[in-house]
Amino acid sequence: MLLFLPLLIPLLTIILLLANSKNLRYQHFISVSSVVGQLIVAIAIMRKVSLVDIVVSQVGSWEAPAGITFLADYTSAILVLAVAIIAVISIFYSIGFVDKVRQRGGLFILYQGLLLGVNGSFLTADIFNLYVWFEVMLISSFVLITLGAAKQQLRGSVKYLVMNLIGSSLFLAAIGLIYSQLGTLNMADIALKLQQNGSTPLINSALMLFFIAFGIKAAVFPFFFWLPASYPTPPIAITAFFGATLTKVGVYVMLRFYSLFAYINEPYWQPVIFVVAGLTMVFGALMAASSYDIRKILSFHIISQIGYMLMGIGLYSVIGLAGALFFVVHNMFSKTATFMAAGLIRQFQGSYDLKKLGGLYKARPLLAFLFLIPALSLAGIPPTSGFFGKLFLIYAGFDAQDWTITIVALFVSIITLFSMIKIWNEAAWKPAPQNLDQESVSGNVNPIAFGASIVITVLTLSLGLTVFWTFGYFTEASRQLLDNQIYIDAVLNSVSTNLN
Amino acid sequence: MNLIMAILIGALYTTGVYLLLRRSIVKLVLGILFLSFATNLLLFFTGGLTALSPAFDDGTITDFSVLSDPLPQALILTAIVIGFGLASFSMVLIYRFFKETGTVDLDELSDIEK
Numbered sequence: 001m002l003l004f005l006p007l008l009i010p011l012l013t014i015i016l017l018l019a020n021s022k023n024l025r026y027q028h029f030i031s032v033s034s035v036v037g038q039l040i041v042a043i044a045i046m047r048k049v050s051l052v053d054i055v056v057s058q059v060g061s062w063e064a065p066a067g068i069t070f071l072a073d074y075t076s077a078i079l080v081l082a083v084a085i086i087a088v089i090s091i092f093y094s095i096g097f098v099d100k101v102r103q104r105g106g107l108f109i110l111y112q113g114l115l116l117g118v119n120g121s122f123l124t125a126d127i128f129n130l131y132v133w134f135e136v137m138l139i140s141s142f143v144l145i146t147l148g149a150a151k152q153q154l155r156g157s158v159k160y161l162v163m164n165l166i167g168s169s170l171f172l173a174a175i176g177l178i179y180s181q182l183g184t185l186n187m188a189d190i191a192l193k194l195q196q197n198g199s200t201p202l203i204n205s206a207l208m209l210f211f212i213a214f215g216i217k218a219a220v221f222p223f224f225f226w227l228p229a230s231y232p233t234p235p236i237a238i239t240a241f242f243g244a245t246l247t248k249v250g251v252y253v254m255l256r257f258y259s260l261f262a263y264i265n266e267p268y269w270q271p272v273i274f275v276v277a278g279l280t281m282v283f284g285a286l287m288a289a290s291s292y293d294i295r296k297i298l299s300f301h302i303i304s305q306i307g308y309m310l311m312g313i314g315l316y317s318v319i320g321l322a323g324a325l326f327f328v329v330h331n332m333f334s335k336t337a338t339f340m341a342a343g344l345i346r347q348f349q350g351s352y353d354l355k356k357l358g359g360l361y362k363a364r365p366l367l368a369f370l371f372l373i374p375a376l377s378l379a380g381i382p383p384t385s386g387f388f389g390k391l392f393l394i395y396a397g398f399d400a401q402d403w404t405i406t407i408v409a410l411f412v413s414i415i416t417l418f419s420m421i422k423i424w425n426e427a428a429w430k431p432a433p434q435n436l437d438q439e440s441v442s443g444n445v446n447p448i449a450f451g452a453s454i455v456i457t458v459l460t461l462s463l464g465l466t467v468f469w470t471f472g473y474f475t476e477a478s479r480q481l482l483d484n485q486i487y488i489d490a491v492l493n494s495v496s497t498n499l500n
Numbered sequence: 501m502n503l504i505m506a507i508l509i510g511a512l513y514t515t516g517v518y519l520l521l522r523r524s525i526v527k528l529v530l531g532i533l534f535l536s537f538a539t540n541l542l543l544f545f546t547g548g549l550t551a552l553s554p555a556f557d558d559g560t561i562t563d564f565s566v567l568s569d570p571l572p573q574a575l576i577l578t579a580i581v582i583g584f585g586l587a588s589f590s591m592v593l594i595y596r597f598f599k600e601t602g603t604v605d606l607d608e609l610s611d612i613e614k
Contacts, residue, residue, distance in 0.1 A: 128575055135582045142589055146596075154597045158606070161593060162520070162528060165586060169535040172579055173542055179572065180546035 002048060003057045003070045005041040006080055006119035009034055010112040017109045024103055028095050031108040035087045038115065042077075042084035049077040050473070054480070054490045056125075064492050065189040069125040071491060074477035075325060076122045079252055082329045083118055086244045086336055087111070089456045093340055094237040096448030097347075102148045102235065110147065113140030114245060121249045125491055127175050128185045130253065134171065134217070138164055141246060145234050156230035163226040167216035174209035177202060188491035191260040191484055198264075207262050211254070211272075218250025220310060221279040224303045228287070231302070232295035236346065237449075239295065240339035243302050244332040251309045251328055255321070258313050259481040266316065273314035278408045281307030285415040294342045294352045294427070297419055298335070301378060304412060305331050308393055311405055315396045321478035323392030326471070330377070330385040333463055337374035337456040344453055345371065345427060347445045354423065359432030367445065368428040370453050374460050375424065379417035385464035388471075505545055512538035525597060525604045529590045536583045540576045547572035 013034035020026045048055055055072045058064060072080070091111065098107055117137025124130050142164075146157045179185060181202055182193045194203065212223070219227040227247070231239050262269045284304025288297045305327070312324020342352065344367055349357050361368040377384035390413060397406030463470070480486050512534055519531030547569040549555055555568050598604055 128578075132578065132582070135586075139585060139589065142586075142593075146593060149596055149600070151600050154593070154600055157593065158525065158528075158597060161590060162532065165532045165590075166520070166535065168586075169532075169539045172536075172539045175575075176539070176543040176546045176572070179543075179575075180548075183569070185571075 001057070002041070002045055003055060003072055003123055006038060006045070006084075006123065007116060009038050009041065010116040010119070013112045014109055014116070017112065021106060021109065022104055024100065027103065027108045031091050031111065032088075032095075034112065035084070035091050035115075038119075039081075039084040039088055042081040045072050046077045046081050048072075049074055054486065056490050065184050065186045068129050069186060069188070069491050070123045071125040071487070072123055073480045073487065073490075074473060075252070075255065075481060078325065078329065078473060078477060079122050079248070080119055082332050083115070083122070083245055085459065086241070086332055086456075087115055089340075089452050089459075090237065090241040090244075090336065092455075093240070093343075093449050093452035096446035096450075096452065097237045097343055098235050099148075105147055106143070107147060107238075110140045110144045111241065113137075114144065114241070116140075118245045118249055122252060125187045125487075126185050127178065127187060127190070131168075131171055131175060134249075135168065137246065137249065138168065141242065144238050144242075145230055147234065147238070150233070153233040156233035159226045160230035163216055163223065167213045167223075170209045170216075171213035174206045174213065177206035177209065181206070186491065187256070187260055188488040192488050192492065194261055194264055203261075204265060204268065207257070207265075207269075210257055211262075214250045214254050214257070215276070216250075218247050218254065218306050218310075219303050220306055221276050221283060224280070224284070227303060228296055228299045231299040232293065232352075236295065236339055236343035239299075240336045240343070243298075243335045243339060247302060247306055248328050248332060251306060251313075251324075254310070255313055255324065255481065258316070259321075260484050260487065263316065263484075270314050270316070273310055274402065274405045277307045277310035277314055278405055279307075280304065280310065281408060281412040285412045285419070288419045289415055289422070291419075292354045294345070294354065294423060295339075297423060298338055298342065301416065301419070302331075302335060304416065305335075305378070307412070308390065308409060311409060312393050312396065314405070315393070315400050315402065316482070317396050317400060318475060318478050318482060319392050319399065320396035321481050322471070322474040323389060323396055325477055326385075326392060326467075326474045327389035330389045330460075330463060333456065333460045334374040334377040334384075334386060337453070337460045338371065338378065340449070340453040340456060341367070341371035341374065344445045344450060347449070349427075349432075354426035356433060357427040358430040359428075361428040363432075364445075367450075368424075370457050371428070372424060373457050375420040377460055377464065379420045380413050381417075383464050385460060385467065388464060388467045501550060502545070505541070509538050509541050509545075512541065523606050525594050525606055528606070529587075529594055532590065533583075533587055536579075536587075540579055540583070543572050543576045543579060545572075 013030060016030050017027055049072055057070045059068045114137055117133045117140060120133030121130055124133060142161055145160055146153055182190055184190055216223040231242060281304050284300050288300035291297045309324045309327050312320045346352050351357060377386040380386040380390040394406055394409055516531045516534030516538060519527045519534060549568040553566045553568040
């Protein structure tokens, strides 16, 4: 039952919110209580997983290969918890930041829809069910990205829509291929049958279709162009929430599919993943270095950092996978924090364009630090979480003697540092330009959004400082991923315990 | 029958990709629709529905193991419904796009961007 709460709470909230969508006070109250409820449930799941290792629920008590299974292991529990924390902060930030028209237009309803899809994707153990959760997530994100229908939003959303719909078609086609080959949709059952039959050529083509479909969602190398075109267009509160959830779900599914299905063909998949990971890192970082819009720079860095996560998946060792997972969580926090700080800078100085900004450190030192801390974390300066994330990945890379990808990862860190310093120099240190458009400069920031931004920055910092305490959870998660027999047994054998 | 279906699915995918590569945003949406039709058909035929293995028992069947797998039909039902939702959203989106920009040409999009 516990596993269904992260799905039932958003669903109920949507119904409650629809009942009175014009009353903003009502919307705020229900949304905040809903995300706080989800946070409590996520903590409860994490606690239960740390006691029993893996929690399995069979929907409607239908036995495993026939019915749909929901499952939380360490990986899922960590990610559900991280998303729940981000959701609480994002809701507060949005209350303070997003304009009233968009708030009345259903912003909070769509947030809950997004959370429903994200939680569902993390917890399900059935590939068709996963497809449905992806669509729930996608349709909410489509509406969120176009909400308000400003001209530039429509422009960005066309690319976003088309790429993601192509991805969905490929995903569905791959499900068809898997089903026709193995006659099952349950992820544990597929993994078991693949172990027994060995791999066939058609399985690899289905997995390649999956890889492309999730590659589009995660914005990896050849498929990333929709992200910088669409992410900077909606209000930045929405972008911050997107950056923490959507691409990360793509990475999570790749992680899961690699550990259950693709590892069988590791000699084939490892080079593919390394090449894609390396190119993703380099292209994202280089394109960020050449941009002058804060939102564009940060969006390109999302892409670059997806490359690091893929690298961890490709390494496929205890430290590598734990590092990748840690990097996902680090990125959720740091990225949200930088986006939120950028939004505050915009409120304060009226622009996202670095050429029009300046003098922030002199005028509002606290605001400047709110940006600096997560930015240094993204670049990987100790003692921030980004440093530890990269440390684990690079350690794993040297350990596995995959020199090329490791050196590329180190090199990309320097470019990342360069563009973070560029934002810092231009926005905070450079004297304010004279020809500032005085009308758009409010000189104020919203206190609620400011508070939310402080909280996320503190969390980002503490993720790095408490790493020796939390890293046990991440290594535990990666042990479970490496030994997929645990997953298979948990899903397929929980039947007997249910029936007895 | 299987060969005809394979060719049909291939043709639908080809049409979809061709339309996606056109400049008009209307053709873009049609291309997405074709892709989803092709995928639905592909999914449908994973159930192994042929003349020898029918989908339903009309009272004449004695060996039930010849019946084709009914699950893909349930799957495409879900997929079709999701496809409808996405298609209607895309239609509304391109309508708003046209009203805002006054064009259906995607190449003019990049000019507006500057």
